Amino acid sequence: MPYRYLGEIATADVAFEATGNSLEEAFAAAAEATLNVMIEEPERIERRESIDVELENDDLEMLLFDFLNELVYYKDSKKLLLRVDEVKIEVEGRFRLRAKLSGEMIDPMKHPLGADVKAVTLHRFSLLRSGDGWTATAVLDI
Amino acid sequence: MATPSALKRISDTVWELPRGYKEGMLVPARIFATEKLIREMDAGVFDQVTNVACLPGIVNYAYCMPDGHWGYGFPIGGMAAFDPATGVISPGGIGFDINCGMRLITTSLTLDEVRPRLKELVDMLFYRVPSGVGSTGFLRLSQDEFRDVIEEGSGWCLKKGFAWPEDIELTEERGCFEGADSSKASRKAVERGFDQVGTLGSGNHYCEIQVARPENVFDREKAEAFGFTLPNQIAVMFHCGSRGFGHQVATDYLQSFLKVMEPKYGIKVRDRELACAPFHSKEGQDYFAAMKCAANMAFANRQMILYLIRGVFSEIFRRSPEDLGMNMVYDVTHNTAKLEDHTIDKKKTRLLVHRKGATRAFAPGMEGIPERYKKTGQPVIIGGSMETGSYLLAGVESGAEAFYTTAHGSGRTMSRHQAKRMYRGSSLQHDMEERGIYVRSVTWGGLAEEAGAAYKSIDEVVEATELAGLSRRVLRLTPIGNIKG
Numbered sequence: 001m002p003y004r005y006l007g008e009i010a011t012a013d014v015a016f017e018a019t020g021n022s023l024e025e026a027f028a029a030a031a032e033a034t035l036n037v038m039i040e041e042p043e044r045i046e047r048r049e050s051i052d053v054e055l056e057n058d059d060l061e062m063l064l065f066d067f068l069n070e071l072v073y074y075k076d077s078k079k080l081l082l083r084v085d086e087v088k089i090e091v092e093g094r095f096r097l098r099a100k101l102s103g104e105m106i107d108p109m110k111h112p113l114g115a116d117v118k119a120v121t122l123h124r125f126s127l128l129r130s131g132d133g134w135t136a137t138a139v140l141d142i
Numbered sequence: 143m144a145t146p147s148a149l150k151r152i153s154d155t156v157w158e159l160p161r162g163y164k165e166g167m168l169v170p171a172r173i174f175a176t177e178k179l180i181r182e183m184d185a186g187v188f189d190q191v192t193n194v195a196c197l198p199g200i201v202n203y204a205y206c207m208p209d210g211h212w213g214y215g216f217p218i219g220g221m222a223a224f225d226p227a228t229g230v231i232s233p234g235g236i237g238f239d240i241n242c243g244m245r246l247i248t249t250s251l252t253l254d255e256v257r258p259r260l261k262e263l264v265d266m267l268f269y270r271v272p273s274g275v276g277s278t279g280f281l282r283l284s285q286d287e288f289r290d291v292i293e294e295g296s297g298w299c300l301k302k303g304f305a306w307p308e309d310i311e312l313t314e315e316r317g318c319f320e321g322a323d324s325s326k327a328s329r330k331a332v333e334r335g336f337d338q339v340g341t342l343g344s345g346n347h348y349c350e351i352q353v354a355r356p357e358n359v360f361d362r363e364k365a366e367a368f369g370f371t372l373p374n375q376i377a378v379m380f381h382c383g384s385r386g387f388g389h390q391v392a393t394d395y396l397q398s399f400l401k402v403m404e405p406k407y408g409i410k411v412r413d414r415e416l417a418c419a420p421f422h423s424k425e426g427q428d429y430f431a432a433m434k435c436a437a438n439m440a441f442a443n444r445q446m447i448l449y450l451i452r453g454v455f456s457e458i459f460r461r462s463p464e465d466l467g468m469n470m471v472y473d474v475t476h477n478t479a480k481l482e483d484h485t486i487d488k489k490k491t492r493l494l495v496h497r498k499g500a501t502r503a504f505a506p507g508m509e510g511i512p513e514r515y516k517k518t519g520q521p522v523i524i525g526g527s528m529e530t531g532s533y534l535l536a537g538v539e540s541g542a543e544a545f546y547t548t549a550h551g552s553g554r555t556m557s558r559h560q561a562k563r564m565y566r567g568s569s570l571q572h573d574m575e576e577r578g579i580y581v582r583s584v585t586w587g588g589l590a591e592e593a594g595a596a597y598k599s600i601d602e603v604v605e606a607t608e609l610a611g612l613s614r615r616v617l618r619l620t621p622i623g624n625i626k627g
Contacts, residue, residue, distance in 0.1 A: 007559030011184065011211055012218065012346070014558065038275050040587075062397075069393060076334035076386035079276045106276030113585050116275045116344040116627065118389040119238040121214045122396070122414040141214065141238045141389075142345045142558075 003033035006137075009124060014115065015139045019130065023060075026127070026134035027067055027097070028084040034068050034120070035083065037140055038075060040112040045081050050102035056094045061127045063095045064136055068120045071101075075117065079105045115142040145180055146188050155208075155610035159192055166196040166412070172203040174544065174610040179208050179602060182555060186212025187219075193412040194222050199229020199421075201486065201493060205544055207500050208606035209553035209598060213237070215415035218499035221547045224421065226481065226494045230409065231426045232418035233399070233433075235496030237477035238392040240433055241440035242347075242383030243314075244474050244501075244523040244550075245448060246534065249455065250467030253353045253374040253622070259458055263351065264580050264623040266454045271349055271447055272341040273627030274584035279340030279446060288336035289324040292387070295438030299445040309445060311512050313473040314502065315480075317441040319434035326432040327387070328394050335387025335439060340446030342382050344588060344627035346551075348528060349380035349451065351623035358618035364536050365617045367518045368471050377619055378451055378468075379532055381525050382443060383477070388436035395429040421494055430479070437478055444473060471534065472512075472521040474501050476550045482510075484545050495545055503537035503548040503613045511537075522613050524604060525551045528581060528624045529574060529594030533604045533615060540611030548613040549603050556596040565590040583626040592626060 002025075003018035016033040020026030035042045053070050057063040074080040082101040090096050106113075119141040126137045150158045152172070157180055159171040171191040173180065187210045194204035194216055201223045210219030215234020222235060256263065272279060283291065291298045296317025299305040310317050324332075342349060356373045359365045370377075384391075399417035402425055403409045409418060419425040448470070452463035459466060479496045486493075495502075504511045504520040511520045519537035526532045530552070537546060556564075567586025570593055574581050583589040607613045 005559060007557045011557045012554045073330055073334060073390070075276065076338070077330070108274065108276070108584070113275045115585075115588060118345075119393050121238070123214045125414075
């Protein structure tokens with residue numbers, strides 16, 4: 001997944017930039033970047049449970065904010081580490097997201113733990129068109 | 143780092159950015175720091191503290207403490223007081239980790255008694271006090287029971303036998319923000335936090351075994367009043383907050399304020415993280431009531447961790463926690479907004495004081511501090527990095543200048559990313575052990591990120607607070623054991 005962590009814009013926390021050729025790819029990359037802060041080696045997550053997510057927002061950028069917040073919510077409430085199987089974004093008056101996520105419960109014996117993501121922040125949060133694709137930038141409070 | 147050219151030196155430790163620095167500033171901004179610390183401050187501090195100065199209803203100044211660094215909305219180390227009638231409340235002035243705070247307890251043990259058992263102690267603390275991503279506490283609470291916890295705070299723990307009566311007395315706000323209303327917290331917030339009472343978290347949260355060496359006692363009388371009476375006495379300090387529950391409360395209201403702030407209340411802010419609502423609006427009052435729930439969750443969380451720590455010491459030393467003198471010194475909050483009475487133009491005035499990564503430091507005689515500390519002033523617990531040391535300070539009269547507020551820690555100067563590139567967790571653990579500090583961490587990366595060199599000098603920060611008249615040193619504590627999430 002195309003994302004990289006940005007050392008210089010978050011002294012006490014973690015910042016990343018995630019890119020995609022489509023909006024959907026950028027959303028998925030941002031989700032994976034968030035997951036990879038919580039644990040190392042996200043590719044080792046087995047797809048044992050699946051979750052459907054449906055979100056709506058008038059603002060596309062805030063839709064991404066809501067989407068990343070869902071991952072943080074499932075991490076605490078269901079102890080689930082989730083990867084994106086499928087994500088679709090449509091405009092029906094508002095921006096509407098439907099996603100299929102799957103993964104498994106956190107197991108410190110299996111998943112080398114990273115930092116507990118407290119929140120997705122709006123500090124320098126952006127979702128911008130870049131060339132033919134999209135670039136998302138976010139700072140996570142850890 | 144370059145400081146803004148408009149920065150005026152008011153005294154050796156007070157710096158000001160005037161109203162003209164940025165359009166929309168309603169008051170000047172004041173930063174407390176020594177020359178060295180002000181030169182080291184990141185540019186974000188100057189930008190953010192002056193954004194705060196633009197918020198409606200702000201009184202006197204927007205302040206930043208000597209350990210300031212950039213945060214979300216307010217800088218970390220930020221403090222601002224608002225007129226409750228005309229001012230706002232902002233989650234960005236409180237932080238995502240509502241009532242993240244510090245608790246300090248003494249023991250009647252000395253270094254000679256603890257040193258031979260140190261590894262056992264740290265290892266058992268590491269296994270008993272849950273930390274890291276996904277950890278849950280030992281309490282099995284229903285979501286309804288959790289709603290009692292967040293309305294009652296430490297009082298709930300006392301009722302259930304997890305606290306001593308004096309623990310409550312020695313906690314800021316007596317361990318409970320009055321007026322917490324759990325119906326103002328979302329289902330999601332409750333789901334994120336109901337099984338996390340008694341967990342440390344990760345990041346910069348830790349539990350540390352420390353020693354008060356005789357040469358590090360600066361004020362013997364106050365040290366004794368705070369419970370430090372023996373040479374090389376052992377203490378335990380820990381830092382954590384309201385966990386997923388508090389983080390979700392902050393996120394929920396950040397989103398809800400963004401929707402109403404401009405259309406309904408006509409408030410424009412310079413940074414979305416400063417989303418706010420008039421304090422007296424429905425949204426403002428709902429957030430205040432939910433924030434209090436999160437603050438109470440943090441008090442209960444620290445109380446349950448204290449219960450676990452007492453259990454560990456008792457098991458290792460085969461003596462009761464009472465016999466081991468495991469008494470609380472105090473529990474301070476870092477990230478809150480509170481209604482407090484202060485004096486402005488010689489008149490007692492009620493203010494809504496936001497402190498974000500800043501500690502309340504009430505002076506001797508003030509209401510709101512425990513009876514036994516009426517002569518000494520409120521204890522202030524300042525956590526340093528795991529390699530260097532921490533401080534116990536006391537509030538002073540001259541703190542009135544900053545609404546009785548002081549620093550909260552040492553403040554980072556190096557990013558986590560850079561620290562991880564420069565240090566390896568495993569070799570850092572080894573080096574620290576050679577220097578007499580035994581540390582256990584859930585992750586090597588997390589350990590490397592907390593290396594001492596990633597932080598400002600705690601001695602410099604504390605000295606700045608003393609020179610600025612915000613608080614006075616009582617003693618310095620040196621780490622010997624640490625567990626990290």
